[in-house]
Amino acid sequence: MTDIAWEKSRQPAAPSRRINAERLKLYAGLVLIAAVLVFVIVNGTVNNARYFISISTLLEDPTYIGKTVRVSGAVVGSSIAYDAENLIIDFTVADFDESTTDLVSALHEAVVNPNSARIQVHVENMVKPDLLIDEAQAIMTGTLDADGTFYATEVLLKCPSRYEEAVPEQAVVSDEFNAAHP
Amino acid sequence: MLAEIGVFTTAFALLTALYAVGAALWGERRAHAGGREAFTVSARNAVILTFLLLLAGSGSLLAALYTEEYQIAYVWSVTNPQMPMFYRLTALWGSQAGSLLFWTLLMSAFSAAAVTLNWRSHRRLMPYAIIYMMAAVAFFAALVLFVENPFDRWWILPDASADLQVVKAALIPAGAEAPSAARLAETASGLNPMLRHFGMAIHPPMLYLGFVGFVIPFAFAMSALASGDLSSSWIKASRRWALIAWLFLSLGLILGGRWAYDVLGWGGYWGWDPVENAAFLPWLVGTAFLHSIMIQEKRGMLKTWNMFLVIFTFSAVIFGTFATRSGLVDSVHSFARSEIGFPMFGFWFLLTLSAVALILWRRSRGELRDERHFGGILSRESLFVLNNFVFVALTIAIFWGSFGAPIISELVMNTNITLGAEYFKSVTPPLFILMYILMGVAPLSAWGVASMPRLGRALLLPVLLTLATLALFVADGTTHLGALFGYGIVLLAGWVALIETVRGVLARQKAHREPVYVSLLSLFARNPRRYGGYLIHLGITVIGIGVIGSTLFQQETQQTLSVGESLSIDGYSLRFDELLAGQISDDGRLMDIALVTVLRDGVEIARLRPRRDFFPQTEGMNTMTIAGAHSTLENDFYVLLVEWEPINQNSATFKVYINPLINLVWWGSILLIFGTLAAGWKHEVLPARLRQEMRAEEGAAAPTGRLARKGAQ
Numbered sequence: 001m002t003d004i005a006w007e008k009s010r011q012p013a014a015p016s017r018r019i020n021a022e023r024l025k026l027y028a029g030l031v032l033i034a035a036v037l038v039f040v041i042v043n044g045t046v047n048n049a050r051y052f053i054s055i056s057t058l059l060e061d062p063t064y065i066g067k068t069v070r071v072s073g074a075v076v077g078s079s080i081a082y083d084a085e086n087l088i089i090d091f092t093v094a095d096f097d098e099s100t101t102d103l104v105s106a107l108h109e110a111v112v113n114p115n116s117a118r119i120q121v122h123v124e125n126m127v128k129p130d131l132l133i134d135e136a137q138a139i140m141t142g143t144l145d146a147d148g149t150f151y152a153t154e155v156l157l158k159c160p161s162r163y164e165e166a167v168p169e170q171a172v173v174s175d176e177f178n179a180a181h182p
Numbered sequence: 183m184l185a186e187i188g189v190f191t192t193a194f195a196l197l198t199a200l201y202a203v204g205a206a207l208w209g210e211r212r213a214h215a216g217g218r219e220a221f222t223v224s225a226r227n228a229v230i231l232t233f234l235l236l237l238a239g240s241g242s243l244l245a246a247l248y249t250e251e252y253q254i255a256y257v258w259s260v261t262n263p264q265m266p267m268f269y270r271l272t273a274l275w276g277s278q279a280g281s282l283l284f285w286t287l288l289m290s291a292f293s294a295a296a297v298t299l300n301w302r303s304h305r306r307l308m309p310y311a312i313i314y315m316m317a318a319v320a321f322f323a324a325l326v327l328f329v330e331n332p333f334d335r336w337w338i339l340p341d342a343s344a345d346l347q348v349v350k351a352a353l354i355p356a357g358a359e360a361p362s363a364a365r366l367a368e369t370a371s372g373l374n375p376m377l378r379h380f381g382m383a384i385h386p387p388m389l390y391l392g393f394v395g396f397v398i399p400f401a402f403a404m405s406a407l408a409s410g411d412l413s414s415s416w417i418k419a420s421r422r423w424a425l426i427a428w429l430f431l432s433l434g435l436i437l438g439g440r441w442a443y444d445v446l447g448w449g450g451y452w453g454w455d456p457v458e459n460a461a462f463l464p465w466l467v468g469t470a471f472l473h474s475i476m477i478q479e480k481r482g483m484l485k486t487w488n489m490f491l492v493i494f495t496f497s498a499v500i501f502g503t504f505a506t507r508s509g510l511v512d513s514v515h516s517f518a519r520s521e522i523g524f525p526m527f528g529f530w531f532l533l534t535l536s537a538v539a540l541i542l543w544r545r546s547r548g549e550l551r552d553e554r555h556f557g558g559i560l561s562r563e564s565l566f567v568l569n570n571f572v573f574v575a576l577t578i579a580i581f582w583g584s585f586g587a588p589i590i591s592e593l594v595m596n597t598n599i600t601l602g603a604e605y606f607k608s609v610t611p612p613l614f615i616l617m618y619i620l621m622g623v624a625p626l627s628a629w630g631v632a633s634m635p636r637l638g639r640a641l642l643l644p645v646l647l648t649l650a651t652l653a654l655f656v657a658d659g660t661t662h663l664g665a666l667f668g669y670g671i672v673l674l675a676g677w678v679a680l681i682e683t684v685r686g687v688l689a690r691q692k693a694h695r696e697p698v699y700v701s702l703l704s705l706f707a708r709n710p711r712r713y714g715g716y717l718i719h720l721g722i723t724v725i726g727i728g729v730i731g732s733t734l735f736q737q738e739t740q741q742t743l744s745v746g747e748s749l750s751i752d753g754y755s756l757r758f759d760e761l762l763a764g765q766i767s768d769d770g771r772l773m774d775i776a777l778v779t780v781l782r783d784g785v786e787i788a789r790l791r792p793r794r795d796f797f798p799q800t801e802g803m804n805t806m807t808i809a810g811a812h813s814t815l816e817n818d819f820y821v822l823l824v825e826w827e828p829i830n831q832n833s834a835t836f837k838v839y840i841n842p843l844i845n846l847v848w849w850g851s852i853l854l855i856f857g858t859l860a861a862g863w864k865h866e867v868l869p870a871r872l873r874q875e876m877r878a879e880e881g882a883a884a885p886t887g888r889l890a891r892k893g894a895q
Contacts, residue, residue, distance in 0.1 A: 025559035029568050033616065037575040040609045041582055048605035049587070052598035070600055084825030084835045085742045127447065127740075127824050127837055130376075130805045141602055154602060 050141055055095035056117040058144055070141045071150070072098060073119070074110040075157075077134020089123040093138050107135045120149045131157035185254055188242040188333040189352045192283070192326055195235035195290070199320035202228035203313050210309035210409075225312050226297045232319060233294035236287040243283060243332055244274055252366035255350050256280050256332040262372035264770040269373055272383040276373045278507065279332035281386065282522075285503075286322040288387075289394040293319060296398045296423065304419040310405035315397050321529050329522050336361050375797050375806045378769075381441035389434025389461055393499045395427025396464060399471075400496035400537075403489055407540040412485065412549050417475045420492065424472055425862040429855065431465050436851040447807040447822050449738065449839035451847065454606040459584040460502030463577055467495040470573035476711075477563050480629060482553030484563075486545050487570070493537040498577070500530040505585055557630045560637055565624035572616045579609045615668070618726060621675035621719055625682055644677040651677075668730045676723030679716040686713065706860050714861025721857055724850030731843025740824065740837040748781075752840050754819060755781045759789075761831040772796040776823045776834050780812055788812035792823040792836070815849075817842040 052070040073093025080091040095117040096110035110116045111134065121140060132138070132155075142152035202225045209221030243256070247270050252258045260273040260280065275281040293315040301308065326332065334350045337358035349355060376382070399420035406416035438458065439451035452458060471491040477484045508523030544550050556564055583601045591599035626640040651673050652666055660666060683705070690701040706713045741749040743758040750756075757779045765773040775793040779786055790810030797804040812819040818841040826834035 022558045022564075023556055026556055026564045026567065029559060029564070030571055033568065033571045033575055036612055036616070037579060040612055041579050044579075044583070044605040044609040045587060045601060047608065048601045049599045050602060052588075052600050070598075082825070087740055087824070087837070127807070127822060130447075130807060 054098065055093065055119055058150075059117055059119065065144050065146055068141065068143055070139065071119075072096075072137060072139045074107040075132060075134060075136045075138050076111050076118070080128075080132060082128045084128070087125050087127060089121075089126055089128055089132070091121050091132070091138075092118050093121055093140070094118045096137075103137065104135075107137055111135050119144070121152050121155075122149050123152045123155055126155065129155065129157055184242045184246040184249070184251060185333040185335055185352060188239045188246070189327070189331070191235045191239040191242065192323060192333075195232050195239060195286075196320055196323040196327060198228045198232045198235060199290075199316045199323060201225075202232065202316040203320065206309040206312040206316070213309070222309050222312075225309065225316075226301065229290075229297045229312055229316060230294045232316065233287075233290040236283075236290045236323070240274070240283055240287045243280060244271060247271060247273055250367065252363065252370050253335045253360055254332075255334045255336055258336070258366055258370045260371070260373050262370040263367050265372055265378075266769050269378050269383065269769075273373050275386045275390070276377055278522075279326070279330040279334075281390070282322065282330050282507075283326045283332050284387070285390050285394060286319060286326055288390050289315070289322060289397055290319045292395055292398055292423070293401075296401075300419055304402070304415060306409065306411050307402055307405040307416060307419055310408040311398075311401040313408075314401040314404045318397050318401075318533075321525075325522055325525060329525065336366070372797070375771075375795065375804065376445060379441055379445050381437050381444060385434055385437040385441055388430050388437055392427050392429075392431025392434050393461075393464065393503065395423060395430055396468065396492075396496045396499055398423035399427070399492045403492045404537060404540065407489065407537075407544055410544075410549065412544065414479055414482070417478055417488065421472075421475060422862050424468060424475075424492070424495075425858060428465070428468050428472060429858040429862070431461070431468065432851070432854060432858065435461055435465060436848070440848065443844075444809065444811075445806070447809055449736065449809075449820055449841060451844075454583075454603040456584040457506050459580050459606075460506050463502060463581060464495050464498040466573050466577045466580070467491055467498055470570045470577075471495055473566055473573075474570050477566050481563055483556070484567070485550040485552060486541060489541045489550070490538075491570070493534070493541070497530065497534045497537070500526070500533060501585075504530050558633075560627055560634060562624060562627040562629050565620055565627050569617070569620040569624060572613055572620060576610060576613045576617070579613065580606065583609065614726075615671055618671045618675050618723075621722070622671070622678045625678055625716070625719070644674055644681055647677045647681070648673045662734060665730055665734050668734075669727060672723050672726035672730065675726075676720050679719040679723070683713060683716050706863075710863050711861050714857045714859075714863070717857030717860055718854050719857075721850045721852070721854030724846050724853060726850075728843045728846030728848075728850060732841045732847070735842045737840040738838065740835065742833055742835040744833045745831075749836065749838065751838055753782060754840070756819075756821060756836065756838060757781065758834060758836070761826055761834055763826075763828070763831055767795075770798065772798060774823070774826065776826070776836070778810070778821060778836070780819050780821075788819070790819075790821055792821045794823055813845050815843075815845055818844050 050068050050070045051064075052072070053064065055071050055073050058064050058069060058071055071093075074096045076092040076094055080089070082089050094110040094113070096106045098106075121138070121142075137158045139156040139158070140150065140152040141154040142150055144150050205221045205228060206225035209219055209223075209225055212221060213219055243254075246254050246257050247261055248267075250257065250261065250263060250270075252261075256277065256279050257273075260276040261270045265273075273280065275284045293312075296315070297308065297312060304311075331352050333352045335352065335354075337349050337351055337355055338361050339347055339349060339355065339358050341357060349358070351358075402416045402420045402423075406412055435458075438461070442453070443449075443451040471488065474484050474488055474491060478488050504523065504526035508526060541550070556567075558564065583605045588598060588600050591597055622644065623637070623641070626644075627637055648670055652670050655666060655669055660669075683702075686705045686709075687698060687701045690696075690705060691698070694701070696704075737752050739749065739751045743749060743756075745758055745760060748755045748757040759777040759779055762773075762775040762777065765775055767773055773793050773795050775791050778790050778792065780788040780790060790812060792810035793808050795806045795808060797806075807822055807824075810821050810823075818839070820839040820841055822837045824835040824837050
């Protein structure tokens with residue numbers, strides 16, 4: 001019967017020296033797993049750590065050139081160029097104030113302000129994401145080349161404005177206002 | 183009107199939840215003093231009332247979505263008049279405020295179900311369990327009311343200055359007017375197009391059910407710690423709830439993966455995104471918990487450890503919710519930055535701290551001492567402990583990569599370091615390998631003492647079958663050594679599960695004359711946990727093979743084709759037949775559809791319609807790329823319409839993925855779900871006589887009070 005394996009052992013407790021030896025083996029197993037864990041975490045962290053910095057920091061500090069970093073910027077819609085045949089996307093992102101609570105306005109400000117710090121982004125082998133639109137927030141991983149172009153390998157896009165924080169400016173005006181401004 | 187109903191029922195729900203906490207506490211103190219239990223019964227009734235009130239509150243929001251009350255800001259922001267009814271209703275969980283209310287409702291539903299179903303069987307645990315679950319419900323109800331109120335409406339204050347004219351409030355402010363309904367309807371945003379997908383409509387509720395379901399095991403564990411009833415009765419009470427929550431969490435994760443695969447158009451299903459990881463963490467700790475409670479039930483060991491596991495499962499749920507909903511991490515699916523960050527963090531911190539403190543206190547009093555010592559390293563309990571460590575190690579590694587490193591670097595080094603998907607791809611495989619090895623070996627080991635020769639003999643057949651299966655893979659052309667190693671480890675776990683089940687069937691066949699399927703069914707009926715568990719293991723094996731195949735052997739290509747031209751990849755060719763531009767759908771979306779034919783070795787196997795949808799009414803993100811896929815057990819032929827020539831529609835660009843074995847991920851998931859249902863099944867159905875008795879008891883006033891008094895006399 002297979003169920004034998006599930007029954008509680010009726011054997012009397014083994015001599016304590018044996019139990020201690022077996023316990024040591026169990027602890028050795030646990031230490032082994034812990035060692036594997038520490039090794040893979042340290043190794044993975046060292047090899048994959050990417051500094052998340054702002055565009056202006058990236059441009060000001062030349063030591064970042066050639067290093068893999070993560071930057072976040074506001075997408076300038078008019079700059080998006082897409083070569084669908086070769087799957088190459090080029091666009092510009094502008095530095096925005098990330099400490100803000102009003103992300104929508106901050107992204108908008110960054111795009112319309114001609115003096116905001118900007119970088120050219122170049123992405124290869126990527127189908128243009130549906131979210132790559134004007135005033136979206138792009139979080140990109142890649143390296144800044146000496147020529148000033150940011151070669152991104154990963155692009156994460158967010159459009160915070162439209163679904164969460166919008167206030168219906170035009171929606172919530174009084175009827176008189178509607179009459180005056182059809 | 184609906185907004186008022188919603189606000190008042192939610193406010194009353196908050197009050198009744200708080201009352202339940204107070205009454206349960208008072209009832210427990212009175213019971214200790216030998217008094218009556220009226221307050222405990224009253225607390226139970228308050229739990230049920232809280233659920234009914236939240237049901238009414240959520241119902242009124244649902245009614246508002248149904249009747250298109252755009253004055254309610256939430257309705258205005260997630261729906262518009264063009265949206266089909268189905269997505270208007272599922273918009274209940276389409277955004278922060280509504281989903282928080284829905285979450286609170288589900289949590290109170292679990293609480294009401296637990297107090298009703300377990301009232302008699304776990305009477306002693308009830309007062310404190312009510313305190314903990316209702317404290318959690320009250321916290322979330324307060325968040326809904328005071329921070330993210332889904333019933334807030336737009337108002338106009340004509341007398342205020344221009345920029346202060348528009349205000350958001352649940353109840354009408356003095357001197358305010360309602361805005362024009364027509365204008366509101368015209369400007370309503372509509373649900374994010376990406377969320378208009380069947381998978382997305384049911385993925386969040388499943389995930390939420392999984393998350394909130396863990397409040398019940400948590401509450402029972404805390405109740406055991408608080409009341410001092412540290413027998414395994416809390417485990418008996420928790421197990422089924424943990425299994426139900428685990429089932430829903432698994433379903434939520436799977437559906438989320440399926441949605442990503444169908445909608446996000448990158449050919450994958452899991453991206454190691456922080457939000458995905460936040461949902462995966464409680465699943466991992468919960469899995470460890472479901473395994474290690476067996477040791478406590480059978481051997482009276484690991485008492486402290488199990489407490490930690492159940493508490494950290496729920497703690498991971500709350501932490502994940504906090505991290506996702508507060509805008510702490512950048513992710514594709516994070517909610518917008520929100521005010522709920524601080525209160526949620528406080529709640530998580532208090533909950534975890536108090537739970538850990540309670541465990542340590544009970545432990546210091548020697549009340550969590552194990553009844554047995556560990557036997558051999560190869561004994562089943564030792565292997566289970568190793569398995570638990572692997573799950574916890576996975577949890578730690580994934581937590582560190584998603585949240586630990588970014589947060590610590592921010593706090594300590596004042597820089598922000600993130601770890602990308604590559605980190606997870608290098609860190610998790612060794613741990614998953616260990617997990618699968620233990621999955622293969624542990625079921626063959628015995629409790630207490632196990633010897634190497636015996637275990638080796640038991641492993642012989644599964645190892646041989648695994649090698650035979652690997653030979654099939656090699657014959658099919660797999661030469662990648664790493665892949666073969668991975669397949670081997672995974673297959674061993676599956677063969678062990680299968681063989682153990684077959685052996686059970688054969689043993690029954692020897693003893694009874696009956697058809698094989700009857701043997702199989704009675705095997706499941708007699709020992710549902712064991713054989714349900716094997717079915718789950720089999721599902722995890724099938725998923726593992728699918729993951730290895732689709733990750734290591736994915737192929738992709740892209741090409742621009744004129745009508746009539748073909749591209750070829752891996753023995754397949756794709757012919758571009760026609761482009762149907764500007765097709766209008768019922769919900770107002772414009773679809774550009776490419777008609778393509780897929781041929782294999784010259785034989786037509788499928789016609790696909792990859793397309794791009796455009797939502798003219800939606801601002802911002804308003805296009806969506808929908809893949810066309812031809813699925814077989816062998817692979818998916820997955821094609822995206824990337825771009826096309828708008829004028830004469832003569833040429834279009836396609837991206838094609840071949841995803842080998844990917845469908846095993848979904849098939850394995852189905853096995854896993856059936857296995858989980860089987861594992862939790864038996865105890866669902868009580869004998870009819872017992873049910874009748876319980877019903878009779880329910881009819882009488884304060885039934886348990888009477889019983890308890892009788893017992894005391």
